[in-house]
Amino acid sequence: MKTMETMKTVKRSLTGLLGSEYTNAVAAGAALLTDLSGEEARRLAAEEVEFLPDAYRDKTDLLLEQVGKRIIPEMKASTSGAPTDAFRRASNSKASPLGGIGYLRLGEDGRLYLIGKSEHYHTPLGHNFPGYKLIDHARVLGITNATHNNTRGHATRLLERELIRTANGLAREDVDTLKGVLDSREPHVLNRVINLETGTLACEAGIKMMLARFYRLDATFPAPKYAGRTPVFFVMGDRDGGAAANYHGTSVIAQTLRNMWPDMTGKLEDAGIWKVCPVDINDYEDFKFKFERYNQSPFKVAGFLHEIIMMNYGGIKLEQHYLQQAYDLCHRNDTPIMCDEIQSCMWYPGMFLFRAYGLNPDFVVIGKGFPGGQYPASRIITTAEMDTLNQFGALVTNGQEELAALAYLITMTFAEENAAWIGAMGDYYEERLKALASCHPSIIARTEGKGHLSTLFFHEAKLAAAFAGRLGEQCIDISAQTYKANCPPAALTKPPIIATMKMLDYMIARMDEALQAIREEREADDREDTR
Incomplete structure (x- = not known):
């Protein structure tokens, strides 16, 4: 267990991140378009920002003992907004942010x-991360956020290359290998990026590229490779044999992959338009059996879509060997694979969990973690072979935002420099959680997940709800998942990657207190029942 790793100091300027040629041009423009002089603009572009100063971390750790306490007067009057009924029922405005x-x-x-x-998985660097001060510098210099698809800015284009470099596990100085990757036409070589806003849109782009092998995007396209056959999408199934375990966004097509719109989906399947096939979790024999069934006429397995840590289904972890076997079968039979890393990206050394698993997907979907909660900005990374849609087949007008790309680059720089720290803290948290579970076997069945993305499985749904409720009373924000088809009731956790050992110890200690209180309450109820 690498608990002795220390967090590295990271300092960067806009010039250091984006290059001097670009920032010199920006500074020249700022001298004309803003109130800055050329000299002031160049100085601001060159000003280094420390991403996570010791004083900032120390202050955060000192404030830990104030968690759950009222440290400023309560805000008495606040608008209720105009939510839908569902959002109104779920609202907890008392916990809504005034700061962080x-x-x-x-x-x-x-x-x-x-x-x-x-904050539901999209703030790996927490609130008000000091490194994002560079975004403020960019605004002062007049760098505009809004661009269009045909005028993708320098930061966006630089980010695309950085995503390809890191997705292929290349060192920053390995320029020649990167060029070879970018030029490659070989299958399963990730070298294309589509910039989108949400994970839903990024996932749908991948699904559309899979569908384009069966149906034409428009009348100008030639007949697809598998025209006339019914595309069958393989997704992770739930424990009841249905498809409720997977989650790849909220578009209609993505929702049909997880048992939603069942009447419409049934008609689509009956008409031979497309079919969804759930496969059993970590069961390669089931995967192989269904693959052999649906990879022959009139069907064709159109694609395999999966997460690695299924945070929408108890945090169950797909096993490395299972995925490697499934990938081999898919690759041998011309079936593209989409690895959805919306949940897992940025929480592991190297930023991409698929690399740690030794996988070679045809699509990688990322978001949430990369822009650090600063902007809605997702991406789909794909290959030359899957680059089949025209410009209007997968884009959104404002997916090319420059400051969103800058947020990516800041987050990636910090994570790349601190890969060892992230791994060590993830291992530490996972081991502490396992030790906690072993102390409460009558309440907790087991742990699941990996590293920061770790969950507790409870013997009963009411115990998971009670656990989350007790922590919620102490202002510790976790989720209880008790409604999924035949999935053990779970408590989902995902501490930020800036979490210190002190923060993780504090969290575990409060969990232990909650579990002890639940156990004592159950024992008291048992004594009452025997009287």
């Missing part, structure tokens, strides 16, 4: 909250 620092959020009720699931 690192892994802490200040709620409207004046209390301090611990973000134990990174």
Whole structure:
């Protein structure tokens, strides 16, 4: 266990991230378009920002003891907005943010909250990460955020290359190998990026590229390779044999992959338009059996879509050997694979969990973690072979935002420099959680997930709900998942990658107290029942 790793100091300027030729041009423009002089603009572009100063981390750790306490007066009057009924029922405006620092959020009720699931998985660097000050510098220099698809800015284009470099595991100085990757026409070589806004749109882009092998995007396209055959999408199934375990976005097509719109999906399948085939979790024999069934006329397996850590199904982890076997079968039979890393990207050394698994997907979907909650900005990384749609087949007008790309580059720089730290803290947290589970075997069945993305499986749904409720009373934000088809009731956690050992120990200690209280309550109920 690498608990002795230390977080590296990271300092960068806009010039250091984006290059002097670009920032010199920006500075020249700023002298004309803003109130800055050329000298002031160049100085600002060259000003280094420390991404996570010791004083910032120390202050965050000192504030830990204030979690759950009202540290400012409660905000009494606040608008209720105009939500839908579903959002109104789920709202908890007392915890809505007035501010935050690192892994802490200040709620409207004046209390301090611990973000134990990174604000639903999109703030790996927590709140008000100091490195994002470079975004403020960019705004002062007049760097515009809004561009269009045909005028993708320098930061966006630079980010595309960085995504290809890191997705292929290349060192920053390995320029020649990167060029070879970018020029490659070989299958399964990731060297294309489509910039989108949300994970849903990125996943749908991949699904559309799979569909383009069966149906023409428009009348100008030639007959597809598998025209006339019914595309069958393989997705991770739930424990009841259905498809509720997978999650690849909220578009209609993606929702049909997980048992939604069943009447419409049934008609589509009956008409031979497309079919969804759920496969059993970590069961290669089931995968192979269904593949052999549906990879022959009138069907064709159109693609295999999967997460690695299924945070929408208890945090179950797909096993490395299982995925490697499934990939080999798909690759031998011309079936593209989409690895959805929306949940897992940025929480592991190297930023991409598929690389740690030794996988070679045809599509990688990323988002949430990369822009650090600063912007909605997702990407799909794919290959020359899958680059089959025209410009309007998968784009969104404002997917090319320059400051969003800058947020990516800042996050990636910090994560790449601190890969060892991220891995060590992930290992530490996972081991502490396993030790916690072993101390409460009557309540917790087992742990799941990997590293920061770790979950607790409970013997009963009411125990998971009680656990999350008790932590919620202490302003520790985790989720209880108790409604999925035949999935063990789970408590989902995902601390930010800036989480210190002190923060993780604090979180584990509060979990232990909650579990002890639940156990004592159950024992008291048992004694009452025997009277």
